[in-house]
Amino acid sequence: MQNNVQNPKTQVPKTPQMNDRDFINDMLTTEKYMTSSYSTFLHEASHQHLYQDMLNIFTETQNCQRDLYNLMFKKGWYKLEQADSQKLQQSHQQFQGYASQFPYNNMMQ
Template identity: 60%
Template sequence: MPSQKVNNPETVVPDTSQMNDRDFLNDMLNTEKYLTGSYNIAMNEVSNQNMYQELSTIFKETQDVQRNLYNVMFQHGWYSLEVADQQTMQQSYQKYSGYTNQFPYVN
């Protein structure tokens, strides 16, 4: 079965050695992804509750920026996703559904 992509028509940008809008957005998106990952680690390791709350607020703001950049790139056709077939989704579900039994505090 050929792979199926979910995307929009691509907005054409100049193909030059200089950075274009797509390049700038991609760079910003990757930076925001890196920052959210770093804030996540910091939140997991901080012991001070006030600092945790501050990091949590910054994390949420950064995550929102990341999502907005993703949406702009997706709308311009610069970010595409693979469609998962039903069999792959079912296999993943079966693989991970048993994990909840390992954690008695999760209902």
């Protein structure tokens, strides 16, 4: 049995026209795309001042994306699956195993 975490859904009209959920979902998708593109730019920027300007824009865009996600969750248009504690512990142990293989970790010991 899956335990979902979800708020009650805010009802929207089911018509061919876009409704509030459609508009917010479209904005969220756009913000995600922009954040991803800005991230790529930041990886490749060589000019420090331009890098800093884009980092500020990236941060604003990321915050906007998070606000839209929170709004959709609040309205019940997003649901999350509650993590199984045993699977979470297994993933944690697996990550610790991977992390111990990183060269940086070996230099610190």
